[in-house]
């Protein structure tokens with residue numbers, strides 16, 4: 001009997017009813033420990049929390065903090081929570097834990113699929129485990145025959161690691177019956193792609209094939225451990241959440257077409273920042289592995305064009321048409337200020353080798369966010385409360401007062417008031433930073 005077979009046998013014993021009860025207790029204690037170790041709920045790392053930890057993504061805030069905001073507002077009332085940039089689903093999962101109806105939309109198709117799969121935590125644990133173990137067993141019986149993968153994948157994995165991953169992928173494809181447990185198994189496979197890669201990952205999620213990291217895990221073992229971790233988390237959530245009340249849609253925050261008008265009491269969200277981070281690129285590794293994209297062109301066509309324009313790649317293909325961009329009537333409340341900043345950026349870029357199109361990016365970003373505010377006004381009730389977790393930025397060292405401009409655009413869309421609560425300073429620590437403009441991050445509260 002090999003090591004995995006022995007583990008598998010032990011696992012069957014562990015999942016008896018008696019063991020389940022003590023596991024839940026153990027997890028409760030673990031969670032309490034994690035939360036009390038962190039000074040405030042704001043900074044509890046989601047990657048330590050059940051279900052949240054199934055996929056690493058830059059959430060922008062902690063699920064524990066969301067729960068606090070919800071309970072402050074909720075009292076005994078039934079409220080409806082919404083996140084228009086739901087990403088990996090932090091807000092809606094926290095909403096479910098609070099027992100309220102929670103909705104989220106996400107425009108990145110792959111990220112939306114991940115978030116939706118996380119909401120399948122209420123499926124039968126033993127059915128999920130059986131399906132996933134069948135996939136693992138079948139994978140082990142397959143021969144080495146890696147399909148041709150994009151170059152990025154070959155640069156991220158050694159041949160033998162890729163063989164195991166490929167066997168798992170082919171086994172999942174063979175067994176896939178479009179059931180919920182199959183989707184959870186897909187997510188388990190998605191979730192091991194980083195830990196099994198020897199390529200470096202930046203503090204954010206980009207993959208850096210030229211940097212290597214130590215301590216990678218073999219795919220079969222990583223997959224097995226993940227099934228176990230996911231099963232434990234499912235049991236825990238099933239013991240604390242009594243009713244499934246969360247939904248995630250693939251949709252555009254600039255339209256919110258899947259959300260009923262005048263229905264939302266509370267919004268907690270973190271939109272993309274104007275900091276040139278490319279969310280399309282964030283899942284390049286995973287989408288390449290599953291054959292969903294082959295290169296930059298696919299990423300642009302299948303993902304980037306669907307997102308709020310928050311990085312220069314979004315606008316690089318467009319002609320230098322700043323003045324036309326600034327005629328967007330939704331920008332009128334901030335037009336004097338934004339015109340000045342964008343023209344300054346247009347001049348500044350000529351002094352830099354990369355000649356990044358930040359001037360177009362900033363104009364496009366605020367046009368997009370103006371549309372978001374208009375659609376949020378439509379779906380929010382009259383006395384709704386909204387929190388945008390945002391940071392300002394200074395491309396090429398030119399300051400963009402993001403929270404102030406977003407606040408002004410919210411008022412122009414019909415909300416009553418806004419104020420900004422700073423939570424931390426940014427760009428003050430690093431010696432080799434690109435510019436010295438002090439930046440901050442915090443919560444933009446909008447009401448009315």
Ligand SMILES: C[S@@+](CC[C@H](N)C(=O)[O-])C[C@H]1O[C@@H](n2cnc3c(N)ncnc32)[C@H](O)[C@@H]1O
Pocket residue numbers: 057058059060061084085086087088089090091105106107108111251252253254269270271272279306307308
């Ligand atoms: C800061 S992240 C949100 C992370 C989230 N709080 C979480 O828990 O993972 C911003 C998200 O907005 C998404 N996004 C970008 N443009 C969008 C759009 N037009 N509509 C909806 N979502 C969009 C990005 O794909 C990204 O996942």
